[in-house]
Amino acid sequence: MVSDFVARRASDGLQLTLRRLTSLAAGIAMMAFAIGAATFATGVWVFGSGSTGWFIVGGLLAFGPALAAIVATLRVRRTAHHAPQLLDEVHSFTGATGSSADVLLDYDSGQPVAMTAKNLSSLRSDLEQRSKEFPALTSAVKAITTVPKLIALAVPGTIAAGALGTVLLLVGLLS
Numbered sequence: 288m289v290s291d292f293v294a295r296r297a298s299d300g301l302q303l304t305l306r307r308l309t310s311l312a313a314g315i316a317m318m319a320f321a322i323g324a325a326t327f328a329t330g331v332w333v334f335g336s337g338s339t340g341w342f343i344v345g346g347l348l349a350f351g352p353a354l355a356a357i358v359a360t361l362r363v364r365r366t367a368h369h370a371p372q373l374l375d376e377v378h379s380f381t382g383a384t385g386s387s388a389d390v391l392l393d394y395d396s397g398q399p400v401a402m403t404a405k406n407l408s409s410l411r412s413d414l415e416q417r418s419k420e421f422p423a424l425t426s427a428v429k430a431i432t433t434v435p436k437l438i439a440l441a442v443p444g445t446i447a448a449g450a451l452g453t454v455l456l457l458v459g460l461l462s
Contacts, residue, residue, distance in 0.1 A: 289370035292404040295374055301427045302370055308434045309363045315438055323349035326452030333459040348451060352444030357439035366430040369423030376424040380414075408432075 327349040334341040411432055413426040 301373055301377070301424075301431070304431055305363055305366055305370070305427060308430065309360065309367065311360040312356055312363055312434055312438060315441050315445070316353060316360050319353035319356045319441050319448075320350070322445050322449045323351075323353045323450065326448045326455065329452050329455045329459065333455045333462075347419055349448050352441040355437045355444065356441040359434040359441070362437075363430045363434055366423075366426040369426050369459055372423035373427060376421045380424055 299432045327345055330349070331338075334345075398422040411428050414421055416427055418425040
């Protein structure tokens, strides 16, 4: 049986990770949106407001990274809704026998290792099968495993959108 102390530490660690992911994703979303808007406006200036192709392709290129970051932010914020239930669910889940619970806690040291584990796929698949039983824990692990991927899409996309905006600005100034 898992002690309340160990379950509380795991729950606190998950909540801390979720708070950090929220601020990271929100900051990237704001920056991606600002850079995307500037790139889109520059494209409208260069190609003219009647260019349907720029509105479609340019809109996807300029606002795609911002959309990924916004989805990441919303996913983490939706998970925060379940945060008060995390302690009880961690305690119940780790009390059950199963190999995926070992990913969440190291019983020798009593330290939560979900925040440093390299692969949470088995934990996530176990939790998705039991999502009705553990909605908060399922949502937290899903956010922790998918938000970094969305941010990894948003950051290079934002850099590419900024580079495209710079090229468009130079073309507009030289023509």
